[in-house]
Amino acid sequence: METRAGDPGAFTRFDLTRVPSPAFVVDAAKVRANLAVLRAIGDASGARVLAALKAFSMWSLGPTIAEYLDGVCASGLYEAKLGREEYGGEVATYCAGYKEADLPEIAALSDHLIFNSPGQIARFRPLLDRLRAEGESFDIGLRINPLHSEGEVAKYDPAAPCSRLGFPVTQILPEHLEGVDGIHMHTLCEQDFPPLERTWAAVQPLIRPHVRSLKWINFGGGHHVTRADYQTDDLIAFLKRVRAETDCDVMIEPGEAVALDAGILVGEILDLFDNGMAIGITDISATCHMPDVIEAPYRPAMLGEEASGPITRLGGPSCLAGDVIGDYRLPGDARVGQRFAFLDQAHYSMVKTNSFNGVPLPSIWLWDSDSDGLKEIRRFGYEDFKSRLS
Template sequence: PLQRIWASLEPRLEGLLGGLKWLNLGGGHHITRADYARDDLSAFLRQVSERHGVEVYLEPGEAIALDAGILIGEILDTFDNGGPVAVTDISATCHMPDVLEAPYRPALLNEAADGAPLRLGGPSCLAGDVIGDYRFATPPGPGTRIAFLDQAHYSMVKTTTFNGVPLPAIALWNSDTDALRLIRQFDYPDFRDRLS
């Protein structure tokens, strides 16, 4: 896709690139995926650099944390609203903004392909604070823990404390020892101090 975009953009930049030292072609490239054509990308970037005499940059973006990190939450309450709904302590608007902006449906750990459907929503007052519809082998109730996969890339850098919803704690799990180390826990002073 980057090559196609550049083919369309390059003629419009004719005469402008000669005065530049650097050219930033942005981020969002999933260069760490196994099926990404990295050799083709390298050749393309080298070609642009040599043709225009610029140093070409790509922003690392989410690729550095692709398929990393989970966001763990808990179901706070369940009810029926024309279908089963669960309110969680995870907020789409506060913790997973790509769910609302992209749109994006994060994978749920152990989602049951043929399970009972349940709409998961967040605790904020935002009417659209909906994570999405998921399936569970057994209908979960209050206290059930849930985990969304591949959340490291934006669940920390794009979070908000809208409506006083706390930020999730950040922890590191050692898969060799099963040890969990708390890196940072957020509380009211973090919310208050962001406002001043």
């Protein structure tokens, strides 16, 4: 899988020795710039824009995100709680499967409770009615599966055959939408505008008969809106058109776009040797710090990578043979102690880190490229590793 981002932005002038290694460094100015693009889309289109916490939940930036966006979308109890505690605005929670025991707390935290199937809505209806009677205020959504694929990779395509995500749109009956306030769909991944338009074109005739009973339509995430070549004007026109045609409120919930190109992961070379090619052991582990490198898989772009010169295969300190990040032409001669950084690591890396093998977690730093101010947000230690085990 190709990653289309990888613009170093202001990080070209960041001195990598200013932070300990490994470390995530997030540029607050770039996050603000991304948020300004998203706010402008919301303002021009009348759509509400929610930040997807699953992609980027560096909650020290919660107040900044709340200044620009209308709220957050959460994937379950913990993210809903984080959204309420540290961000502002509305909380839209979608989970592929809710547990009855969690629902009262999730309902208390959420403005929109989005279910994956009419079956779950029906099963929990008595509980939802009781919670409302007790004073909770939330509306109910259903995630539909448009059965229209735009994704290149099945693993990241919720509309792929036999997907578990969303109720197949062709199966919707009027009774499934009784007491349902909105529909949600999410089938895109790092995409341009035309796939969204085609998805709506595929889905719209099937949901048109039901639209009159709905209050809102949520177009999920996967819109790469903060990429320089995204067709922002087309998105704005589309969102306005859907609002006018359906008389529904419209929402989008981008995640990656909030933090696109806004963070780097700084690492250090710990050892170098030859085994058929130059091998570099680093304090960054693909499996612990950038699991999507293995899962997607993809090759993260490196800050200042040379266009030609010797190639070094970089991998982490863990015992996993496949803990390989990729083959790189390092800036300058490869040497033990050399610092380097992978680009575009703020989203979907920080939220996925783990300490397999007892590999230390990267510390988290906030840099402001406008002021050059640098602040340590969090450093992790042995106690963080131990406290997840017993």
